Amino acid sequence: MTRLPLLATACLLSFWGGQPAAAQPAIGTPAPAYAPSVGQTGKDVVWVPTHQELVDRMLDMAKVTAEDYVVDLGSGDGRTVITAARRGARAHGIEYNPDLVALSQRNAQAAGVAGRATFAQGDIFQSDFSDATVVTLFLLQTLNERLRPTLLAMKPGTRVVSNTFTMGDWEADQSFERDGQCTSFCRAYLWIIPARAGGAWRLGEEGRLTLDQTFQMLSGTLTREGRELPLSEARMTGDRITFTAGGQRYSGTLEGDRIAGRIEGGGAWSATRAAR
Numbered sequence: 001m002t003r004l005p006l007l008a009t010a011c012l013l014s015f016w017g018g019q020p021a022a023a024q025p026a027i028g029t030p031a032p033a034y035a036p037s038v039g040q041t042g043k044d045v046v047w048v049p050t051h052q053e054l055v056d057r058m059l060d061m062a063k064v065t066a067e068d069y070v071v072d073l074g075s076g077d078g079r080t081v082i083t084a085a086r087r088g089a090r091a092h093g094i095e096y097n098p099d100l101v102a103l104s105q106r107n108a109q110a111a112g113v114a115g116r117a118t119f120a121q122g123d124i125f126q127s128d129f130s131d132a133t134v135v136t137l138f139l140l141q142t143l144n145e146r147l148r149p150t151l152l153a154m155k156p157g158t159r160v161v162s163n164t165f166t167m168g169d170w171e172a173d174q175s176f177e178r179d180g181q182c183t184s185f186c187r188a189y190l191w192i193i194p195a196r197a198g199g200a201w202r203l204g205e206e207g208r209l210t211l212d213q214t215f216q217m218l219s220g221t222l223t224r225e226g227r228e229l230p231l232s233e234a235r236m237t238g239d240r241i242t243f244t245a246g247g248q249r250y251s252g253t254l255e256g257d258r259i260a261g262r263i264e265g266g267g268a269w270s271a272t273r274a275a276r
């Protein structure tokens with residue numbers, strides 16, 4: 001025997017632990033059930049499950065109903081998807097680890113919601129989830145920020161909820177914190193994808209609304225009857241606009257190039273997008 005085959009034999013023996021072949025499990029013996037361990041490596045972030053109380057809160061914050069299509073990015077053992085499906089929603093998980101995907105599918109089957117709770121093995125940064133009405137996240141701030149342009153391009157009104165991690169300078173529309181018993185991963189944040197309202201709008205013949213938009217926050221002026229009034233408390237909530245100008249509270253809905261709404265205690269108002 002030459003030196004190389006001897007070395008290969010030694011390596012193989014140490015791989016098998018030097019056990020004779022008879023010590024290996026017999027063919028046909030079921031493999032032990034896969035059990036993930038908290039903190040195990042994932043592609044871009046480790047696996048840590050969201051506490052069930054926070055899963056419930058996140059879905060409450062997003063006001064998930066049977067009309068929704070919920071997508072969990074990095075779906076782990078499938079708990080968020082399964083909880084959403086239990087509420088009657090269609091729900092889908094995208095998970096890189098194929099063992100976690102198979103475990104989620106078994107969990108959905110056991111929960112009796114496999115028809116509404118589906119899972120796919122894939123990279124969240126290479127997957128299309130543009131038809132989701134609710135996106136759930138438990139990633140990292142850096143990953144949330146990488147997803148931000150994709151999320152902001154989704155249909156206005158889409159809700160995004162995240163366990164613990166923020167979106168950097170995109171302020172949340174709402175947040176929640178679990179009670180004093182909770183020591184880690186206790187917060188959830190909600191963002192509502194805002195319609196794009198920035199620019200100039202015409203109100204009738206004379207009036208003009210000028211909006212500067214940063215995420216859901218608005219600033220600008222309303223010019224009516226020759227007076228330029230600064231806006232305060234101005235924001236988008238999905239396709240809904242609200243602001244105060246000249247002591248009056250305006251609200252309305254943006255659809256395409258038109259806003260229509262009401263002035264509190266007053267009449268209706270409408271605006272059309274001015275040519276750019």
Ligand SMILES: C[S@@+](CC[C@H](N)C(=O)[O-])C[C@H]1O[C@@H](n2cnc3c(N)ncnc32)[C@H](O)[C@@H]1O
Binds near residue numbers: 049075094123
């Ligand atoms: C912190 S765990 C959250 C699991 C689950 N969403 C929950 O809240 O219980 C993050 C999950 O993302 C998965 N993951 C990491 N990077 C990923 C990627 N690029 N694409 C898909 N899944 C990924 C990990 O395997 C892990 O299961």
